Amino acid sequence: MNDTIAAIATPLADGAISIIRISGEHAISIVNTLFTKNLEQCEANTIHYGYIMNPDTQEPVDEVLVSLFRAPKSFTAEDTVEINCHGGPYVTKTILTLLLSKGARMARAGEFTQRAFLHGRIDLTQAEAVMDLIKANDKAKARMAINGIRGSVAKLLEPLINELLDMIANIEVNIDYPEYDDVEQIRSDILLPKVNDWLTRIDDMIKKAESGAIMKEGIQTAIIGKPNVGKSSLLNAMLEEEKAIVTDVAGTTRDIVEGSIYLAGVTLHLIDTAGIRDSEDVIEQIGIEKSKAAIEQAQLILLVLDGGNPLDDNDRELLEMTSDKDRLIVYNKCDLIKKRSQHEKGIFISAKNQDIDELLQALKKRYEQHTAVLSEPMLNNERQIGLIKMARSHMASAQQALLDGIQIDLVEIDMQAAYQSLKEILGEYHRDDLLDTLFANFCLGK
Ligand SMILES: Nc1nc2c(ncn2[C@@H]2O[C@H](COP(=O)(O)OP(=O)(O)OP(=O)(O)O)[C@@H](O)[C@H]2O)c(=O)[nH]1
Numbered sequence: 044m045n046d047t048i049a050a051i052a053t054p055l056a057d058g059a060i061s062i063i064r065i066s067g068e069h070a071i072s073i074v075n076t077l078f079t080k081n082l083e084q085c086e087a088n089t090i091h092y093g094y095i096m097n098p099d100t101q102e103p104v105d106e107v108l109v110s111l112f113r114a115p116k117s118f119t120a121e122d123t124v125e126i127n128c129h130g131g132p133y134v135t136k137t138i139l140t141l142l143l144s145k146g147a148r149m150a151r152a153g154e155f156t157q158r159a160f161l162h163g164r165i166d167l168t169q170a171e172a173v174m175d176l177i178k179a180n181d182k183a184k185a186r187m188a189i190n191g192i193r194g195s196v197a198k199l200l201e202p203l204i205n206e207l208l209d210m211i212a213n214i215e216v217n218i219d220y221p222e223y224d225d226v227e228q229i230r231s232d233i234l235l236p237k238v239n240d241w242l243t244r245i246d247d248m249i250k251k252a253e254s255g256a257i258m259k260e261g262i263q264t265a266i267i268g269k270p271n272v273g274k275s276s277l278l279n280a281m282l283e284e285e286k287a288i289v290t291d292v293a294g295t296t297r298d299i300v301e302g303s304i305y306l307a308g309v310t311l312h313l314i315d316t317a318g319i320r321d322s323e324d325v326i327e328q329i330g331i332e333k334s335k336a337a338i339e340q341a342q343l344i345l346l347v348l349d350g351g352n353p354l355d356d357n358d359r360e361l362l363e364m365t366s367d368k369d370r371l372i373v374y375n376k377c378d379l380i381k382k383r384s385q386h387e388k389g390i391f392i393s394a395k396n397q398d399i400d401e402l403l404q405a406l407k408k409r410y411e412q413h414t415a416v417l418s419e420p421m422l423n424n425e426r427q428i429g430l431i432k433m434a435r436s437h438m439a440s441a442q443q444a445l446l447d448g449i450q451i452d453l454v455e456i457d458m459q460a461a462y463q464s465l466k467e468i469l470g471e472y473h474r475d476d477l478l479d480t481l482f483a484n485f486c487l488g489k
């Protein structure tokens with residue numbers, strides 16, 4: 044933490060500008076040894092024009108703009124200088140090499156953000172949000188990330204954490220100073236309603252977070268059906284490209300074919316699979332095994348049936364096989380249907396004619412509630428969700444213990460554990476190894 048670190052903060056490619064960032068106690072003095080202007084007396088949050096000079100040859104390396112930030116008012120909360128140079132990999136690397144030769148150390152991936160966290164400028168959820176924003180590739184993800192950077196998770200959790208802490212403190216005073224009667228004596232009839240309320244709030248956060256996770260990760264969607272019902276045609280129609288081979292030969296698709304579509308806020312990761320039937324063909328059999336595995340892994344199944352013909356045993360077997368899964372039943376080839384009522388509930392499409400609007404509407408409707416929660420603050424990654432679920436299970440033990448008439452000082456142990464899990468979301472009970480892995484996922488120079 045005491046080293047002064049430097050890294051190239053922009054992608055290494057030809058471009059208008061590149062930025063080299065340097066942070067730490069000696070950031071300003073190191074840049075001074077190379078820059079045509081003395082920054083020592085300059086005010087914080089100012090930008091300076093000049094040249095980076097090669098100190099050995101006294102030749103100019105590049106014409107630059109240098110931004111100056113002083114501790115603690117910088118991203119890392121340390122003295123930080125950002126050099127905006129011309130965006131060619133050669134010049135950029137040369138400047139970095141000069142900084143390293145003057146005593147800076149090459150930053151590890153994510154080290155700038157890690158320092159911001161370790162200096163207490165941001166909490167762990169904000170640091171994660173920085174990474175999420177960099178990786179965001181659509182509006183929904185970017186919006187979640189920017190909320191995260193603004194500290195939405197801390198704001199969401201703090202009321203709960205504070206109430207819990209007050210209660211724990213109160214119980215401890217009751218235990219340690221039983222003679223002290225200025226402090227309310229916590230009995231189970233006072234505590235139980237609170238625990239119930241906390242559990243409800245935690246459940247609400249989990250529900251929202253899981254919706255958020257769906258938005259972020261996208262839905263694994265498998266297109267399943269017997270051969271020749273038009274699964275590949277449906278994939279192509281949804282992707283609006285001829286991705287999978289379509290023929291009238293049953294058993295055309297053998298390998299999994301994939302593609303993603305973005306639908307009113309949700310990404311569907313579609314996979315087209317081999318038609319499932321009893322087959323003697325060795326290659327087709329392998330494909331069918333993959334289809335069955337896809338049913339297991341999918342979060343949503345589009346079960347395609349041939350709308351032009353009555354259901355057969357093969358269809359019925361697939362309906363049975365997917366009955367406990369989240370699924371939509373899709374009758375394809377509806378251009379061949381004389382009357383719809385011959386089929387039970389389902390969605391009617393004609394993949395071949397790109398007539399799939401009914402399906403797209405059904406999908407949008409299905410995920411509407413998830414898009415609605417997006418603008419609200421929420422926990423937003425697996426680490427955070429894992430920890431709040433842990434907090435939930437401790438809180439549920441506290442609830443059970445109260446219902447079983449267990450002494451308050453024992454119930455308090457569960458409350459402490461719940462409190463600790465909640466604090467850990469914000470990184471306040473962190474383990475070092477975890478942090479290193481987390482920050483190592485960052486881009487260099489961030
Ligand atoms: N009339 C009509 N024919 C369709 C429709 N959709 C697909 N087909 C035809 O049905 C045949 C099979 O289509 P595919 O998309 O290859 O079917 P599949 O389910 O992927 O078949 P396998 O890969 O063999 O399991 C092709 O001849 C398609 O042109 C439709 O909506 N209407």
Ligand SMILES: [Mg+2]
Nearest residue numbers: 274275295296
């Ligand atoms: Mg196919």
